[in-house]
Amino acid sequence: MDNTTHFGFKDVATEDKQGMVRGVFDSVASKYDLMNDVLSFGAHRLWKRYTIASSNVKTGDKVLDIAGGTGDLAIEFRKKVGDSGQVILSDINAAMLGEGRKNLTNKGIFGVDFVQLNAQYLPFKDNTFDCISIAFGLRNVTDKDQALREMHRILKPGGCLLILEFSTTDSEFLKKFYDFYSFNIMPKLGEIIADDKDSYQYLAESIRKHPDQETLKDMVLEAGFGFCEYHNLSGGIVALHKGIKA
Amino acid sequence: MQHFVLEQALNFLIQNGDINLKPLDQKIIRFSLKDLPLEVDFVCTNNRIFVVNDINNVSDVDIKLTANVFFALFKGEDLTDLLKQDKIIIHGDVKTAQLLVDMLQAVDIDAEEILSQYTGDIVAHEIGKITGKIKKITQESSNPLEALKDSVSNFLINPSVSKTYKNNKH
């Protein structure tokens, strides 16, 4: 059995990847929100807004945000589910969760639970959640299939999975621009603003290694979901996959 | 995009108590238009409706009709009359179909605008009209502005039509 996996463009031992990903997010945590705004020209806010709007989440729902980082989605879900609902902001990385906690407190958002977890092993009972989201997180997970099966297990029947992730654009022009931007400008900006060129080099590489829209859709269906559809955002630079547990 | 608007509007009504979804629980209702490449599945589950596009799942009710009859339904035309005139073909439980049609009529959305994506590009002023409809629906909402912003952000990002077909590689 092959026990290597990719870390950006490098092949690494499977058991080492999670630790290396942790290193990246430990390093970027404090500058994460600023960098997100700068690198995406603020577009990540629109992508996330569209994700929330597509979620169909309503008052009283139970929502789990995986790889939730600084909590952008959790904040909006909390507003949607109200006091009768529950939102859990989870992440594998304590530093990112810490930033999330700070961010929510600063914004006056209370009543969100925080859980440190690995997307591959979700410590919840079967059929628990109405909605699970993972934004810009899945590409960092070592065994994505296992993580998707776990998400399927803990969703209620009729529950909805939302995966927001960088993806593949069909437009030659966008592709060229995007390649130049992510391999030349992104690491440079990472160096200037966050003093961390390597982490942003990894982020650019991990995006290229992530499955394209159709492959990810098949993976979601393979994990047991009854429906899966995706919408391309910004010409396919980002895609939102929506799976429904039958 | 048209799925998004319909889904938002239907679920808004469900959440605000205007619609009882219980009789439709676990039902998949498929609308296919004969003259436009459009098939919409209404998946009723977990107290909400997902409007998706999935030809591989088996539906409980199949409704076949032309675009014009589809528009007529949204404008309040009687389903039984249309059935009698053979303008609409239903495979499956007619009562389930009737429940969904009642719901679509309650939503008060201009289906022609929603479907304009299939007959040509939606131009800017039409976008305004659709969000206007949503605004009307959300008038009673505690937060109508959020609902509007959600739908507007959708246009800013301009998602393409989704592809959903299981095991159907393009």
Ligand SMILES: C[S@@+](CC[C@H](N)C(=O)[O-])C[C@H]1O[C@@H](n2cnc3c(N)ncnc32)[C@H](O)[C@@H]1O
């Ligand atoms: C790019 S950030 C995204 C944060 C947030 N969702 C957002 O959209 O702004 C990716 C996050 O995934 C987390 N992560 C990486 N691998 C993970 C895993 N196996 N399980 C859970 N979280 C993971 C990282 O710690 C990091 O916070």
